[in-house]
Amino acid sequence: MKKLYIIIILTFVALNTWAQTTVKGKIFDAITKEPLAGASIFVENSNEGTHSNSMGAFNFTTHFTIEKVQVAFAGYQSVTVTLTGKELSIALSPTSNRIQEVVVTASREVQLRREAPIAISKISSKQIEETKPTIINELINKVPGVIMTNLTNEQHMMAIRQPMTTSPYFLYMEDGIPIRPVGVFNHNALLEMNMYSLNSVEVIKGPSSSLYGSEANGGAVNFITLKPSAIPTVRIGIQRDNFGYVRTQFSGGSYVNQNLGFVASGFVAQQRNSWLTYSDYNKYGFNLRTDYRINDRSKLILAGSIDKYRTEMTGSVDSSGFYNRKYQSNNEFTFRNVNALRIRLTHEFEINKNSELVTSLYIRNNDIEQLPSYAIKKDLNNPTIAHGQHNDNAFKSIGFVSQNSTKLKFLNSKLITGLSYDYSPNTYWASYVSITRDTKTGFYPSAVEHPDSVLANYKANIANLGAYFQYEFSPVQRLKIVLGGRYDNIRYNFDNYLPSTAFTGAPDSKNSFDSFTPKVGLTYNFNPDLGAYANYSRGFCPPSVNQLYSGVKVPSLQPSKFDNYEIGGWATVLKKWLYVDFSFYQMNGFNEVVSYRLVDNSTESRNSGKTLHRGIEYSLNFTPNNQLSFRFGGSNVVHQYVNYEVSSTLNYNGKEMPQAPHFIANAEITYRPSFLKGFRVATEWQRISSYFLDNGNTQRYNDRTLFGLKGVSTMNFRAGYNLKGIEIFGNLMNVSNELYANNATLGAFGKSFTPASPRTLTIGLTYQFRGRQNQ
Structure with a gap:
């Protein structure tokens, strides 16, 4: 009798193991190819799934016999992907109507736009890709309330909640680090930026000195x-x-x-x-x-x-x-x-x-x-x-x-x-x-x-x-x-x-x-x-x-x-x-x-x-x-x-x-x-x-x-x-x-x-x- 129980248990385990499906892969931005951390991957009409890690990678096992999974991430179009038996490489395209859904500059870390009590605008990787700018002001001037004046040959001055001015009322940053120290403002500072290195641009309008310090008065870019x-x-x-x-x-x-x-x-x-x-x-x-x-x-x-x-x-x-x-x-x-x-x-x-x-x-x-x-x-x-x-x-x-x-x-x-x-x-x-x-x-x-x-x-x-x-x-x-x-x-x-x-x-x-x-x-x-x-x-x-x-x-x-x-x-x-x-x-x-x-x-x-x-x-x-x-x-x-x-x-x-x-x-x-x-x-x-x-x-x-x-x-x-x-x-x-x-x-x-x-x-x-x- 014991042998019969053992056979039944082993058979059940084998069948259960055999029925499992392993899903693994990576998720990234369709334009920049950067990994997307925190994207949701789940089996349709179930609670089974996972989220991508900081490298955009994911790996989970389900007891369902499935052929497809759904992938979603804030600010991107959701997709349904057919399993191929191989590791998946999934590219998500940014949405056109909710391009500001995710921002980082409001708190120095990733957050939803709707949780930030400030005026902030985002120029997405899709906008950068389609604009093909010669100079940066062709991007910045898309932001409501902002004028970046072209003074020829990429020389410029700015207006964010200020007149068009050369005064030090704007903070320019690269990945959250000011590109110049306080006290040495130059209205032409964006000459020092490589446009081909950009994923996105975020503009805070109004003072943000409480987070970034002085000079972030008219705005921070x-x-x-x-x-x-x-x-x-x-x-x-x-x-x-x-x-x-x-x-x-x-x-x-x-x-x-x-x-x-x-x-x-x-x-x-x-x-x-x-x-x-x-x-x-x-x-x-x-x-x-x-x-x-x-x-x-x-x-x-x-x-x-x-x-x-x-x-x-x-x-x-x-x-x-x-x-x-x-x-x-x-x-x-x-x-x-x-x-x-x-x-x-x-x-x-x-x-x-x-x-x-x-x-x-x-x-x-x-x-x-x-x-x-x-x-x-x-x-x-x-x-x-x-x-x-x-x-x-x-x-x-x-x-x-x-x-x-x-x-x-x-x-x-x-x-x-x-x-x-x-x-x-x-x-x-x-x-x-x-x-x-x-x-x-x-x-x-x-x-x-x-x-x-x-x-x-x-x-x-x-x-x-x-x-x-x-x-x-x-x-x-x-x-x-x-x-x-x-x-x-x-x-x-x-x-x-x-x-x-x-x-x-x-x-x-x-x-x-x-x-x-x-x-x-x-x-x-x-x-x-x-x-x-x-x-x-x-x-x-x-x-x-x-x-x-x-x-x-x-x-x-x-x-x-x-x-x-x-x-x-x-x-x-x-x-x-x-x-x-x-x-x-x-x-x-x-x-x-x-x-x-x-x-x-x-x-x-x-x-x-x-x-x-x-x-x-x-x-x-x-x-x-x-x-x-x-x-x-x-x-x-x-x-x-x-x-x-x-x-x-x-x-x-x-x-x-x-x-x-x-x-x-x-x-x-x-x-x-x-x-x-x-x-x-x-x-x-x-x-x-x-x-x-x-x-x-x-x-x-x-x-x-x-x-x-x-x-x-x-x-x-x-x-x-x-x-x-x-x-x-x-x-x-x-x-x-x-x-x-x-x-x-x-x-x-x-x-x-x-x-x-x-x-x-x-x-x-x-x-x-x-x-x-x-x-």
Whole structure:
């Protein structure tokens, strides 16, 4: 009898084992091929399944006899995959109508957009891939309420809840690490970015100093770079336009084994004989990242980038040259030369299933040498001469950011704490350049440097210690409250190597700036497709080293502070075809540093007292089917001086700030016909309304362009066809060949313009090799 029982048991075990099905594979992004961690893999109509790990891999066994599994991940189209008996390689495609579903910048870690009580926009890998940008502003300007102004040859300035400005109110980051230290802001800092290394871009609008520290006031832009791909991937490409721009580029990588992966990307670009004279430039960039999994709980990431840039700096164009389309540079000697190196080592450690510690160590080495066209000052007493300078601004940094995230059972809460330190010695020198001027043409035919006439020569050791926390909890279902704050201590140790009689004659000094920046926010999700948020946040920004010391005798600038009040929401409606997002905000600025133009056409930094920044930002994405999608983003804003007294007899109280358009919009419609798989065509519209050019609001940039609208109104057209990894594409920018200015200013000698490119056609070819995939 016992033998019979044993036989029955063994038979049952054998049959049960025989009936089991093992499912294993990896899941990754269909565009970037990066592994997707946390994707759901499950048997249809059952509770059996699993989630992908940090490498995108999964493995589970089921007692069901199955032929297919379902795969889902937030922000991606769900798929059903047929089992083949082999390891699966599953590519998920990003959705078009919910591209902002997952973000990382709101809390320095991955979270759902609907849980973040801030205005944040995401440019996805799909948008980057289809835009095929020549310069970064072609991406950034898709974000509602944002203007990244092209000042030629990738030089730029920004407007996020601010006028178009060169002031240090925007924080630029690469994978959450600022690309520059506090106090050494440069409005052209995004020159140092490799577009071909990008996975996505996230933009926080409004102060985020409570998490990222000073300078994150108008907004913070986080460039998230590529990770090693789940399958071997290599991509190469070339593109050129009809005005002498050529760029070749590559990227490639994979996991070598289950523990080690790498990705590399780079490009070489050059501009020759453009529509604008004296505007040739060269740019090179290379990024390398290696991921190494030490064990199931620990991972190392080593990433680095090198960027080199040199450009001729054409001067602005006067009214005659602009309106007659005679884009003649006023000089042939100005230049900018940039060398940038960044390296970081990140350790991700899972302390337990509820707690994670991420620590990044980094170094930077940056140098900008230039003889800038914007620094040319006309002599008020002698019209045949002008004055300029040759300068070099360099820094070397070492620092770290360490953050712990712990989930707590109490009120379904999470506590994030962090500590950061940055030490950046900054050196600056400048020598005088005498310039001759042709009074008939306004051209500067020659310049002579005087090395013995030193205008500035100093060193400032910058130290920034920051500590922050963020506590999230849910007192009731659907409601999440976020409390946060950060303390920053910033010290400048300034050593001047020149006497007090020099152009920069500020005495040796030690300046310290301390600030606590709080944040309070909440989100309420009525359902998974409808939510609202509100927040209060404070921003803080000390004057930069250059603003504080260069060209002055005694430092006088005070730190700027901003109080931001905001409400917003989002909804997905019409069978999830339509996604809408909006925010109302009012930001009050105190001691905001503004650029005041002097009679010789030069500028100096001054505190303005009190300013007001108020507006509404809104966006919608409409995707009725897989063939058609429509995107619109816009903002209506007011930027105003509340209290700005220049002297006892002059104030600008109640005046609008210069270069502050009331309306900004960007819209795009894309068609991907089902009858021609791999083909896409898109039309984009960029709109910037007119704006004042001076503090007194006496003159405007008010030209009429497309559709009779005043300011900027231009159309762009993009098309591409991808067949078996080979893609040919074309971008036609400024389709109607509008005459408009990317930037207009008013000086002592009249208006000057940075003209936008005339109609420009860029064509390109890319080839992508990738390993086997099931979807």
